[in-house]
Amino acid sequence: MSADHRQGAPFAELLLGLRGAGLPVGLTEWMTLMGALKTRVIKPELTDFYRVARAILIKSEVQFDLYDQVFAAVFGDAEMPTALADELMSWLDNPKALPELSAEQLAAIEQLPLDKLRELFEQRLREQDERHDGGNRWVGTGGTSPFGHSGYHPGGIRVGGSGRHRSASQIASERRFQDYRSDRVIDVRQMAVALKKLRRLSRSEGQPELDLDATIDATCKNAGELELILQPPRKNQARVLLLMDVGGSMDPHARLVERLFSAANGLGHWRQFGAYTFHNCVYETLYESMWAQEGVSTEEVMRTLDPDTFLIVVGDASMAPTELVSPYGAIDYWHRNETPGIVWLHRLRRRFNRAVWLNPLPQSWWRGYTVELVSQLFPMMPLTLEGLDEAIDHLLRGKPAPVGELDPSLIRSSW
Amino acid sequence: MTQPTSFEGTEQYIASDDLRRIVDVAVALERPLLVKGEPGTGKTLLAHAIADSLGMELLTWHVKSTSKAQDGLYVYDTVQRLHDSRFDDKKVDDISTYIHLGPLGRAFASDKRVVLLIDEIDKADVEFPNDLLHELDAMRFVIPETGEEVAAKQRPVVIITSNSEKELPDAFLRRSIFHYISFPTRELMADIVRVHFPDLGAELLEHAMDSFYALRGVDGLRKRPSTSELLDWLGALMATGVAPESLREHVPMVGTLIKREQDLALLARAAKGPGGRGR
Known part of the structure; x- marks a missing residue:
């Protein structure tokens, strides 16, 4: 018993270390590992314990590195992972x-x-x-x-x-928000589950399919004479346009936005899905990825997508006021935009009446002139699970009121 | 004839030490083995190799975006029954003749232990893996139409592959053993190539590997070439008889390695830049 106890100590330390490092190791996995030790599935050597324990406890390759560090700290002389000491x-x-x-x-x-x-x-x-x-x-x-x-x-x-x-x-800062877990507000799966509600079913297109229940009913009424009832399939007709801010102030939220994109993109249940990026504010060009040099014209995107499309914009709406309301105000020095960003946002909003703005910043940080202006145009929700749910409810709610003209006094070319 | 008890890979499938051990552990613990890894690293082939190596039958369930968990258990062919009742003189009282077991059902019903491959589980709906949890745990299910219970006579070896297109639910992950097939090192890759092309000259292999790993190292590729592409490419190189030294200057038939148009454009741009190898 006492020998058993001693033997158990480093293992318990491993579990605590892994959980302390933020790895989602649960009791189910732990019991499996203990079972494997007991039944001698694991060879009595540390290297075998290392790989088998990893296979049982860790379920994602992005967490392997952290596992390695904790393992080394518990079983070797290596130090626990520490922050950079510059x-x-x-x-x-x-x-x-x-x-x-x-x-x-x-x-x-x-x-x-x-x-x-x-x-x-x-x-x-x-x-x-x-x-x-x-x-x-x-x-x-x-x-x-x-x-x-x-x-x-x-x-x-x-x-x-x-x-x-x-x-x-x-x-002039390196990206310091490399930690996978601390900013893990919601994961891709939870987002996908929330986004799945965004649907609009209709029976209009596609090959007809057999409606079994109706067929049985009709056949019974027909005294056993077979009568087939066919119906067009139920298809999701929802179209979604996702616009994502990838400007500098969004760097801390890059992972979160990426997750939203992969959730929306991976769902594959919409009739049409478009995703573009922009820097701080939308102007005449949208980009297909963060690195894309050539973009597509915003006008083109607006024209080709049905006005009934759900528009989801993700951004912190925080920028220099000039970037939003001044001609030639874009943050990129070589980018000369004749039309101020607010006009483009307003055009988008008028074209797509069902629109929301998801802000990755906590609600208490929503201050400043630009955030205020943007939130007057777009219903703004935080990019959290509740915020996303709220946004989707908002998108699906009845017919939204049409958007008025833009107040021209907002546009300023000099300060 | 004794059946091998541990997985050693096969002549056609070279597995790393880690992978061999993890397969053994999953078989011993009777847990599903979840395999992830870059496309083309042999996730699906692994199940075939396990079946070969352990001398078991392989049942495959290719998951599609429309797949439902129920399909894996059984399908009740009501339309056939309706048809028979109307147009044929068959007796339709016996519902069990219209129950067709799915791959999971067949794996349970089999007298011998089998390998069940659930391929690309992330293709299906986000709730799909959760819907299978109970059946994979208890290894039994009931068919309500007949009241019959299908219980595993021998718990099958379950291999599940995922391309990480969608995140899998936690509850599902907790119950499985996980292995990530990392991209083969140069040495392991050389072994793999030799298995497929025993006649390949050492010089050609050397130069081809240089080009291949250099291509994989190019930043910003959407789909990096993987093992299966390398094998296709080597096959094409051998068939056309390319001189090994010429690979230094130029990558012929780059289309077998790089499949995406954007990636080809990216390479063309990179080649034009300083230090590029030209066209």
Whole structure:
């Protein structure tokens, strides 16, 4: 008994380690593994235990790496997985809160052109040798220097952290949201189950099929004389257009959006499904993927899709106001859009009356001019399971009211 | 004649050590084995190899987007019965003559232990795997029309393949053993190639592998060439008698390796860039 007990210790540690690392190892799998140990299916050597335990406990190849790290930590001398220890990054990892700024302070913050900014950034990185928080010069957190994060500067360079004011003209940070589980708000399967409700059944097209129940009824009424009842099959007539923001501020949500795309794309139960991407705001061109150089014209997409199409836009709606309401305001320097983004959004909304906007940001973050403008045009729901359910209910609800004209005073070419 | 008790791969199917062990474990624990991996890494062939190696019969259930869990158990052919009652003089009282067992039903009813392959389970509806949970667990089901119970005489070896097109439900995953067939290393790939082309010259193999792994390394390919494409390509190279050295300059019949138009365009662009090998 005591020998058994000792033997069980590292195994329990493995289970706790795996669960602690966020791997969804349940008791069912654990009991299976214990059964395998008891019946000596596993050879009495660590390498065999390693691979058999992996096959029983881990059900996705993306989790293998984490399993390896936990396993090594429990059974070997290796260390438990730790976050990256880069010194600069560690200063930036625990941001100090930003004090509220007065209007004068905001006005006082200088706005620098991009190349000057870059030059200064590199220069200050060379000079800086310690942690800085709350200042206005060094790379740090919570301050008003143009460099660092969690601070405020109208056109600064973000270093690490996530953009709190979401208008940094350029992101000098690596993607830090590589963790699969921490942002796992909903998985593909749950999304697919929710999206499945988005259907519109009708019996109009296709090869007729035998309606067995009706045939039996009719045959009985006919005193046994066979009468076949045929009906066109029930087909889902719903069309879906999915537009996804892949601009810089959406980077933290890339996985979530990807999941929504694969759920919608994999479902294959719609009559027509189109998916395009855009950067921050929709203009005259939509792109088929994040990397696509050539796009398709937004007008073309609007024209070819039936007005009855369900339009689902995914984006944080957070951008510089100019990107939304000014001609030539697009974030890409070489992109010269004559028509402001808000006009395009309005056109989309008028063409597709059944439309929703899914925002991956938590609802409490929905602040700022652009979010407000967009949510006046589109019913906005959070990109969570409840939000998705709500959005689908909204799409399916009765006939929506037509959309009015766009208020021309919203469009501004100068600030 | 003794039946082999562990899976060793076959002459035609080279399995890695890991895979061989995991198959043995799944057979011993009587759990379904879920196999994932890049397309073309031999997921489906694995079931055939297991059946060959263990000397069991193989029953295959190719799942389609319209498949329902019920189809795997049995189908009640009501239309035939209706037809017989009307146009034939057959007796239609015996419903069991109109019950046709599906692959799962046949695997249960078989006197000998069989291998059951449920191929591409992710093709079907999202609820499909959950609908099979009970039957795979209990290895029995009842046909309500006849009241008959079909129970497994010998628990079949269940092999399930998935291309990850859809996520599988948790409850289903918890009950299965999982193996991911990773893409073969160069050494294992050389073994696999030799099994299929024993006459292939060492030089051609060497150059072909260089080109193949270089192609796989190109960033942004939508569908990277896999084992089955490599084998097709090598077959084509041998049939046309390409000089091994020429592969350095140029990849002939690239269409056998790269199937998507976008990927071909991507390669053409990459070749034009600096350091490319030209056309």
